[in-house]
Amino acid sequence: MSKKPVTTRTGRFFRLAGMTASVATRYAGQQARGWFSETDEAQRRSNYTRMAEDIASTLGDLKGAVMKVGQIVSQTQDFLPAEFSEALQSLQKEAPAMPFDIICQQIESELGKPVAEVFASLSETPYAAASIGQVHEGVLHDGREVVIKVQYPGVDESCDSDLRQLRTALRLAGLLKMSRESVDALFGEIRDRLHEELDYENEGRNMELFRLMHSNDDKLLVPALVPEFSARRVLTMEKVTGDHISEVTPERYSQDTINAIGQNIFRALADQLFVHQCIHGDPHPGNFAYRPDGTVILYDFGCVKKLRPFVVASYRNALRAALQEDYIALDHHLITLGARVEDQPALPPEYYALWRSILVQPFQAANQPFDFGPADIHKQAAAQSRTVFQNLSSFKPPVESLLIDRMVVGHYWMMKRLGVQADFRKDLAHYVELPVAALG
Numbered sequence: 230m231s232k233k234p235v236t237t238r239t240g241r242f243f244r245l246a247g248m249t250a251s252v253a254t255r256y257a258g259q260q261a262r263g264w265f266s267e268t269d270e271a272q273r274r275s276n277y278t279r280m281a282e283d284i285a286s287t288l289g290d291l292k293g294a295v296m297k298v299g300q301i302v303s304q305t306q307d308f309l310p311a312e313f314s315e316a317l318q319s320l321q322k323e324a325p326a327m328p329f330d331i332i333c334q335q336i337e338s339e340l341g342k343p344v345a346e347v348f349a350s351l352s353e354t355p356y357a358a359a360s361i362g363q364v365h366e367g368v369l370h371d372g373r374e375v376v377i378k379v380q381y382p383g384v385d386e387s388c389d390s391d392l393r394q395l396r397t398a399l400r401l402a403g404l405l406k407m408s409r410e411s412v413d414a415l416f417g418e419i420r421d422r423l424h425e426e427l428d429y430e431n432e433g434r435n436m437e438l439f440r441l442m443h444s445n446d447d448k449l450l451v452p453a454l455v456p457e458f459s460a461r462r463v464l465t466m467e468k469v470t471g472d473h474i475s476e477v478t479p480e481r482y483s484q485d486t487i488n489a490i491g492q493n494i495f496r497a498l499a500d501q502l503f504v505h506q507c508i509h510g511d512p513h514p515g516n517f518a519y520r521p522d523g524t525v526i527l528y529d530f531g532c533v534k535k536l537r538p539f540v541v542a543s544y545r546n547a548l549r550a551a552l553q554e555d556y557i558a559l560d561h562h563l564i565t566l567g568a569r570v571e572d573q574p575a576l577p578p579e580y581y582a583l584w585r586s587i588l589v590q591p592f593q594a595a596n597q598p599f600d601f602g603p604a605d606i607h608k609q610a611a612a613q614s615r616t617v618f619q620n621l622s623s624f625k626p627p628v629e630s631l632l633i634d635r636m637v638v639g640h641y642w643m644m645k646r647l648g649v650q651a652d653f654r655k656d657l658a659h660y661v662e663l664p665v666a667a668l669g
Contacts, residue, residue, distance in 0.1 A: 326358040332365065332379050339460040347458055351377070357515055361427060361531075366468065373467065375455055378429065380462035385427040392420055408625070415626040422510070422632070426531035429464040435530035436466065442505050443527075448493045450526045471518025471526040474646055481521055484650065488598070489523040491649030492656075497525070498640055499660045502633065503545065506536045510632035512639025514646065534632040540566070544630055549661045552589065556581040568627035576623055583613060592654050595665075602648035606641065 332355075333344050340347055351367040358364075362380040369375055396416055425431050433454045440451040450469055458465040477487065494517075501508045509516075511532035518526040547562035556578040563569040587609045591599040617624070627634065644651075658665045 326355045326363055327381055329353045331382060332363065335379050335382055336377070336463055339463040340458060348375075348377075359515070362462075367465075369455075369458070373455070375458075375465050376452070376468050377458075378464040378466075380427065380429065385424075385462070388423055388427060389420065392416060392423075411625040414628045415631075418628045418631055422532055422534070425533070428461060429459060429531075430461050432464055432529075432531045432533075433459050435533040438507070439509065439527065439530055439533075442501070442507070443497065446493075446497065448489075448522075448524050449497050450524060451530075452526075452528065469518075469526055471520050471524065473518060474514045474643065477519050477647055482519075484648075486521060486523050487647055487649055488651050490519055490525055490647060491601070491644055491651045492653075493523065493525050494640060494643065495651070495653050495656060497527075498636060499656065502536070502636075503541060503660045506538065506541050508534050508536065508632060508636050510534045510636055512636055512643060514643065517643065532632070536633075537629070540629045540633075544633060545661055549663055551581065551585050552592075552661065552663060554582070554585065566627055567629050568624060570623055570625055573623040576620060580616060580620065583616065584610075587613065592657050594652075595654070596652065598650040598652045600648075600650045601641075601644040602650070604645055 333351075336344055336347070344351055347369070348367040349370045349372075352365050354365075355363040356366050356376065361384050362378055365377050365379065367375050367377050396412070433456060436451060436454050440453065443449045443451060452466040452469040455465040455467065472481070477490075482490075498508070509527060509530065509532070511529055513529075516527065516529040518528070520526070543562055543566040547559055547566055550556070550558040550562055557575070559581055560569060560575045564571050587606060590604070590606060591601070593599075654665055
């Protein structure tokens with residue numbers, strides 16, 4: 230029997246409050262019993278699993294801001310207890326659909342007219358369902374085929390209270406082991422981005438901005454907005470179709486085409502970061518589509534970050550210093566970027582050299598494509614996660630560059646899933662303003 234959708238602020242509050250109380254009780258019991266000892270590792274893991282499943286289940290049912298945060302947290306899976314990362318991975322899957330009658334009510338409320346007056350036809354089955362809304366296909370009365378993104382009722386009004394409850398739950402589960410100042414900054418950034426993402430009028434402006442940014446790239450397409458049938462919680466755009474990443478198979482896509490797609494993706498994200506200083510911060514597989522001619526289609530512009538020039542400069546400087554193995558300069562640039570705690574001693578060069586050796590691999594071999602398919606950079610990073618915890622007091626969440634990191638990690642997974650084989654050395658050297666030989 231399916232659960233009834235929670236669409237009111239009060240209902241969401243009580244669901245989250247119940248989850249928080251459950252997590253707090255389990256964590257307190259775990260602490261009281263001393264389940265962190267090696268002899269009781271199995272009990273600790275079992276208790277963590279129950280807490281994690283409780284959090285993931287609640288976030289998935291409620292969708293909205295808390296589910297979106299869960300998705301973001303799950304992308305840092307290598308630095309979470311395994312039980313939490315495994316449970317939160319379920320939030321990356323397509324969310325259960327909201328009933329069609331609720332979707333129609335939301336459209337009519339936002340556009341101020343019956344659905345039949347706006348659309349000649351509207352599919353009852355959603356094309357996709359995500360954390361804060363779902364997407365339906367339709368046809369306008371003038372014959373244009375469109376895609377309509379509809380926000381779930383009650384999500385925006387509950388955003389701030391949802392985040393407060395989630396923050397409390399994560400703290401009581403022992404997962405926010407950082408200063409209060411760092412937590413405030415982290416959740417402040419997440420809140421600001423979510424408020425922007427919940428404003429579909431803002432997303433429409435972002436969509437038009439990215440169409441302009443990539444207007445000279447005939448291999449990267451952005452759908453056009455249909456402004457007359459868009460509002461704060463309803464977004465209508467032209468239908469631009471392509472293949473889901475699961476459909477990019479050897480039967481339809483040659484390796485050369487896949488490699489060309491990889492090059493198009495890399496150059497697009499580098500242009501966004503270093504040239505336009507405005508990035509698409511939600512590199513979820515569902516937000517991209519592909520065509521056998523190498524074209525990449527980019528969707529969903531709710532999570533867009535306009536970067537301050539000093540952030541881009543600091544990021545470029547840190548990357549350049551890492552590539553040149555200048556670890557004194559790297560430490561300085563990380564402080565400027567807000568990733569390193571300034572009043573803590575500089576970390577030894579060996580620490581940075583270790584992480585450089587892992588992260589620079591796609592750019593290291595001269596005149597030789599890097600094969601992302603079998604790449605295990607994520608596993609190598611996970612194997613060294615203990616070094617992060619050993620130096621945890623020296624670092625803090627890099628709030629200003631949080632979405633840059635999310636973008637880079639998301640694109641690594643896309644390259645890997647596509648099976649891209651490409652040499653990005655020259656491209657990277659160009660964007661960070663280094664000779665190719667400096668990449669090792």
